[in-house]
Amino acid sequence: MITLQDVRDAKRRISQLAHTTPVFSSQTLNILSESSVFLKAENLQKSGSFKFRGAMNFLLSLSRENLRNGVVTGSSGNHGQALACAGKILNTNVTVVVPEDVSAAKLSAIKGYGARIERCGRTSTERLNRAYEISQQTGAIFVPPFDHPWIMAGQGTIGLELIEQLCDFDAVLVPCGGCGLISGISKAIKEILKNARVYGVEPEQSNSTYLSFKAGHLVELKNINTIADGLRTAVPGTLTFPVVQKYVDDILLVSEQEIKRAVVFLLERMKLLVEPSGAVTVAALLSGKFPLKNKKVVAILSGGNVDLFALSKWIKEIKQGG
Ligand SMILES: *Cc1c(COP(=O)(O)O)cnc(C)c1O
Numbered sequence: 001m002i003t004l005q006d007v008r009d010a011k012r013r014i015s016q017l018a019h020t021t022p023v024f025s026s027q028t029l030n031i032l033s034e035s036s037v038f039l040k041a042e043n044l045q046k047s048g049s050f051k052f053r054g055a056m057n058f059l060l061s062l063s064r065e066n067l068r069n070g071v072v073t074g075s076s077g078n079h080g081q082a083l084a085c086a087g088k089i090l091n092t093n094v095t096v097v098v099p100e101d102v103s104a105a106k107l108s109a110i111k112g113y114g115a116r117i118e119r120c121g122r123t124s125t126e127r128l129n130r131a132y133e134i135s136q137q138t139g140a141i142f143v144p145p146f147d148h149p150w151i152m153a154g155q156g157t158i159g160l161e162l163i164e165q166l167c168d169f170d171a172v173l174v175p176c177g178g179c180g181l182i183s184g185i186s187k188a189i190k191e192i193l194k195n196a197r198v199y200g201v202e203p204e205q206s207n208s209t210y211l212s213f214k215a216g217h218l219v220e221l222k223n224i225n226t227i228a229d230g231l232r233t234a235v236p237g238t239l240t241f242p243v244v245q246k247y248v249d250d251i252l253l254v255s256e257q258e259i260k261r262a263v264v265f266l267l268e269r270m271k272l273l274v275e276p277s278g279a280v281t282v283a284a285l286l287s288g289k290f291p292l293k294n295k296k297v298v299a300i301l302s303g304g305n306v307d308l309f310a311l312s313k314w315i316k317e318i319k320q321g322g
Contacts, residue, residue: 001243002149004191007156007184010057014157017060017089018053021045023165023298026270033285034293038166040158043274043304047113049230050155050302051082051145054180057154058143059086067092069139074098074120074127077106078230078303079145084113095134097127105307124234146180147237156184162298163192170295173281175302176200176209176244176251177233183243185300190247199290200244200251201280203228203259209236210251213244227310228259230277230303252290254283260314262286266301267315275306 024039042050059071070093073083080096087094094115098107099122111117120130128144135142144151158181162172172189174182179200186198202210203226211219212235220235236244254262259276262283266272274282281299284290290297 002152002156002184002187004188006149006153007160007188010053010150010153011157011160013060014053014056014154017056018157019045020161023162024270024272028269029282029285033290035285035290035295035297037285038169038296038298039270039272039282040162040298040300041272042158043272043278043301047078047082047085048303048305049078049082049278050158050181051078052085053157054151054154055079055082055143056086057157058148058150059090059092061150062141066141069141070094071143072097072131072134072138072140073143073145074124074131075145076102076124076127076229078305080115081106081109081113081305083143084110084115087115088113093140095131095140097131097134099123099127103307106305109305146178147239149239151180152184152187152240152243154184155181156188158300159185159188163189166298168193168296169196169298171197171199171292172298172300173199173201173284173290174300175231175277175280176202176236177231177277179209179236179240179244181300181302182248183240186247187243197249197292198247199284200248201284202251202253203231203280204253204255206231206233207253208234209244210253212236212241213248213251216245226276227256227314228276228280230275231280252284254280254287254289258283258287260318263311264315264318272301273304273306274301275303278302278304
């Protein structure tokens with residue numbers, strides 16, 4: 001399990017290279033949620049999501065010698081973009097295995113950072129297996145998307161940054177996919193603010209962390225169907241899940257409609273472009289599913305990489321449907 005010192009070391013390592021992202025608040029959101037809400041804008045992080053923190057900490061934890069053959073991962077989105085971006089900054093060769101049906105927007109973002117692209121299959125298992133194979137053949141280091149101590153510690157730097165920015169708060173809401181983000185943040189926060197609560201948020205239609213948390217063991221999903229593409233994980237990590245069990249207070253679920261409403265709210269009212277995976281926390285607040293009232297609450301906006309064609313469809317749907 002990672003330690004608070006691991007997160008502190010990660011923060012020192014990445015501090016000159018990652019953005020310290022701003023924290024925003026809104027009277028309207030406070031009134032609608034009956035809370036005092038602070039939004040941590042990781043949608044404004046380099047590469048467009050918090051995944052830059054974990055990827056950068058991973059690369060900086062390797063020796064120059066280890067980096068000689070480059071790094072490789074499988075990703076359809078933010079982890080691939082983050083690793084490509086971190087690799088460009090450190091002048092390291094990056095290969096990203098993407099699905100055959102990758103969106104043009106994501107492909108051009110990864111290419112834009114100069115990474116080598118390989119297409120393979122459609123599922124995360126297929127592309128991660130292929131990435132692992134490339135690693136065996138070329139000596140490139142495999143960089144997992146969430147289930148690694150360096151990744152978890154990198155994501156946890158958000159927790160330390162929040163304590164610097166806000167001093168104290170009652171609760172933090174965190175999106176859950178493979179749980180690299182929430183494991184890192186909960187480790188950092190619970191070790192320093194003993195009374196702060198940590199809540200995970202997942203889509204109803206991709207609820208593997210919720211099911212695993214309630215069952216007390218890993219539960220793998222067969223059917224996943226959500227617009228929150230960063231949260232389409234079949235099962236939490238074997239390293240991340242024990243941290244979730246130890247530190248997380250509860251997991252909240254939100255519907256697809258609630259996610260779309262949150263995306264549109266953030267754009268229209270707060271001028272923040274946040275992708276569905278990053279807006280689930282605000283969805284939990286706006287839908288009244290967050291159980292505490294009149295508390296100081298932080299919601300993590302985890303990313304902003306969104307397909308504008310899909311976004312325009314959701315805006316129409318929400319605005320016309322009311
Ligand atoms: C990857 C991702 C998540 C989930 O992070 P995990 O560490 O897999 O739990 C949440 N939001 C966005 C925008 C992501 O890219």
